Amino acid sequence: MYYQMIPLMFRHQLEENKFALTLPIGQSSVYSMNVADIGKCVGSIFDMPEKYGNKIIPVAGDKINGKEIENILNKNLAPSRYSYANTNLEQFRSFGFPGVEDIANMFEFFQTDKMQRDINLTRELNKELESFDQWVNKNKQLFK
Numbered sequence: 001m002y003y004q005m006i007p008l009m010f011r012h013q014l015e016e017n018k019f020a021l022t023l024p025i026g027q028s029s030v031y032s033m034n035v036a037d038i039g040k041c042v043g044s045i046f047d048m049p050e051k052y053g054n055k056i057i058p059v060a061g062d063k064i065n066g067k068e069i070e071n072i073l074n075k076n077l078a079p080s081r082y083s084y085a086n087t088n089l090e091q092f093r094s095f096g097f098p099g100v101e102d103i104a105n106m107f108e109f110f111q112t113d114k115m116q117r118d119i120n121l122t123r124e125l126n127k128e129l130e131s132f133d134q135w136v137n138k139n140k141q142l143f144k
Contacts, residue, residue, distance in 0.1 A: 028111045
């Protein structure tokens, strides 16, 4: 999941300065990443083809659950308040927006814990890798 998806797709205003996060991840932690950090990782991979050529490189910037996302948003975006609405997959699919089924399938896969990423390797590839906390702090304007 990309960090940029949180303010665009999963944040729903309940009232002034109160928001729900409708992420269908249950109690699972999901790998996530800043889109911009992927390009820096790819650049490092191209710079070292003998080390990374013909390999799958499992990159991620963070692994976080719904409550952690809630806490990070509340810490960085006060006075706005966020609450993780533990939306199940069936509820999420009922939202009916274009692409909802594909996104629900993605989150269903995330809940299986079959997706494995290597955050330490990602940090080797991109020394400036941002955690979700760092990204939110630098991108507060996206939540207005």
